[in-house]
């Protein structure tokens with residue numbers, strides 16, 4: 151963000167497929183909005199950009215770049231924020247390492263990732279990389295709660311053009327397996343901080359000999375904060391995973407593990423690592439230390455473990471032992487390439503992976519590329535019941551009928567690092583047997599747990615103002631829609647019980663208690679599925695993790711994808727953050743572009759966010775021209791849907807670039823046709839005419855580009871020039887836009 155004055159709209163530079171799409175779409179946006187004097191800034195929050203901004207002292211003047219994430223993080227706390235946020239990589243360690251290596255190869259003198267930091271210097275580097283790792287962007291920008299839903303036009307389109315859905319049969323062996331106890335769900339305790347308890351707390355570990363080590367010396371807890379603590383027993387997890395593997399074998403299904411190792415960047419890679427160890431069983435017991443010493447951390451996945459084994463002198467012996475293990479088949483990420491579920495912690499991410507299994511009728515793909523039923527292992531029970539109940543529902547009722555189904559919208563509590571989302575600095579692997587406790591500023595012990603070595607302990611908080619704002623948002627959405635509205639809160643879970651103490655009185659004070667229900671996730675799932683099956687709508691008012699899960703689950707069932715979701719974050723200080731869809735950055739799409747120059751990324755999320763951002767500029771800043779552009783952008787989005795101009799999946803068919811041409815054309819036509827702003831109408835009449843006259847040439851030029859491999863000069867840091875060349879292959883279109 152080199153500009154001095156904050157641009158009217160900030161359109162983020164991100165990673166992978168959405169960033170490729172921006173290479174084509176941003177020039178179009180810029181051309182259109184500049185006619186109204188609207189400026190667009192492009193803060194870089196890509197993984198590569200964040201790495202570069204973290205090590206300025208190692209880089210040349212040309213290479214250095216500003217910390218745009220930090221600047222944006224400040225901006226979102228002001229009423230001036232108007233940010234269009236595209237999905238970015240929340241990096242697992244293997245992704246981070248790959249990005250670092252690519253940058254080093256491009257001449258950036260940045261340090262390697264220290265797997266096992268020993269010196270102070272290495273520890274300092276590691277701490278900086280830990281700040282970049284995982285979900286490091288969204289929690290910083292999401293200074294508001296989440297409002298995700300499908301726009302009416304998008305929902306109508308899905309009903310009229312149903313996507314394919316796998317059939318569900320009653321005797322499907324697909325199921326969800328979770329721990330019977332001693333998980334985060336079982337061990338949770340929670341309290342709302344009183345005035346007397348408020349202040350800077352500490353988290354301590356008390357060893358068996360009574361010695362006290364401080365795990366976190368500053369843990370500010372304000373009055374009204376709901377503060378939890380819980381842990382997952384490592385021993386219970388280990389035996390559960392071993393049993394789940396045996397159980398999968400007995401069922402004759404495939405083993406799959408669904409975690410959120412990216413967003414839950416501290417706890418979930420550890421759980422993932424336990425699964426890798428359980429899978430390798432006796433082989434890990436025998437060789438684990440040697441493998442880890444060779445750089446094969448189990449938490450980084452089977453891919454890293456196998457690579458490390460190759461470095462060992464007895465590699466053949468270890469590989470033979472692995473081959474001799476009696477294991478069920480495994481759910482695959484890529485059967486052709488031998489990439490298993492356990493290879494990389496960021497390949498199978500629960501919010502996207504479970505809905506994909508469910509949409510397919512409970513099917514996954516095994517090592518041989520055969521489709522089959524799968525045991526979906528989700529160790530912790532806090533939210534696993536949602537998938538379990540969904541699977542039970544479809545087994546009993548058959549797959550959802552997309553042509554008639556209603557819709558589940560979401561109002562999600564996420565502001566100010568709410569709940570598990572903010573727990574990274576307060577998650578610890580117990581160093582030994584002992585006690586982990588939260589000691590308040592007044593000396594009182596708030597929570598305390600007896601733990602064993604390796605147990606995963608974490609504390610989560612949610613502050614009072616975000617909770618109140620979330621309830622207000624729920625009241626608003628219910629009032630505007632008249633829909634069924636359910637708070638997905640489990641009165642038997644400690645944390646949820648504290649939230650209910652906020653929710654119930656607030657609903658009563660508003661005189662709206664009769665319009666809302668409060669149900670545990672399992673019951674809420676069954677109720678919501680019943681509601682949409684009957685063709686009606688429901689609003690799921692949830693905490694942060696369910697916000698994430700449900701805003702992929704329901705859209706993927708209802709619309710075929712979560713890419714088309716409207717995703718609005720009404721910032722608590724008055725600004726707007728418009729996220730594009732509810733999905734991620736679709737790594738598979740980049741692979742396809744590189745192999746055959748076809749980009750199947752659907753920019754519907756960007757289209758919806760763009761209109762919202764322009765309308766926000768009109769409503770909040772009184773920019774009338776922005777309002778005209780916003781309404782016209784909505785018409786363009788409608789045109790894309792009406793005429794089915796969204797990208798196809800297969801090479802040779804229209805792709806992302808074609809959809810941008812059509813969006814520009816419809817946008818220009820709508821601007822030309824409106825009468826609120828004569829200058830814009832006159833200017834865009836010419837653009838619309840040029841785009842219409844150029845149609846045949848433009849579509850032919852776009853089609854001609856597809857087929858051969860495409861060179862974008864990098865994965866995490868592609869070349870700007872090469873990317874533009876690949877993504878803007880129509881000279882005729884470029885001449886109109888430039």
Ligand SMILES: NC(=O)C1=CN([C@@H]2O[C@H](COP(=O)(O)OP(=O)(O)OC[C@H]3O[C@@H](n4cnc5c(N)ncnc54)[C@H](OP(=O)(O)O)[C@@H]3O)[C@@H](O)[C@H]2O)C=CC1
Pocket residue numbers: 236237238239240241288412496497498499502503711712713731732733734735736737738739750751752753755
């Ligand atoms: N808001 C954010 O910043 C988010 C970031 N992420 C990050 O994204 C990366 C990938 O995550 P993953 O869990 O695989 O989820 P993704 O949502 O990226 O991908 C899952 C699948 O969803 C489909 N999909 C998603 N978006 C689109 C789109 N716009 N157009 C067409 N299809 C789409 C694709 O299906 P198909 O291949 O069948 O076409 C894709 O393979 C990770 O690095 C993760 O950290 C994830 C979620 C949110």
Ligand SMILES: O=C(O)CCC(=O)C(=O)O
Pocket residue numbers: 240284285286288289412413501697698701732733
């Ligand atoms: O922040 C992340 O890592 C992922 C976010 C996500 O999946 C979502 O908000 O839907």
Ligand SMILES: [Mg+2]
Pocket residue numbers: 501698699702732733
């Ligand atoms: Mg998500």
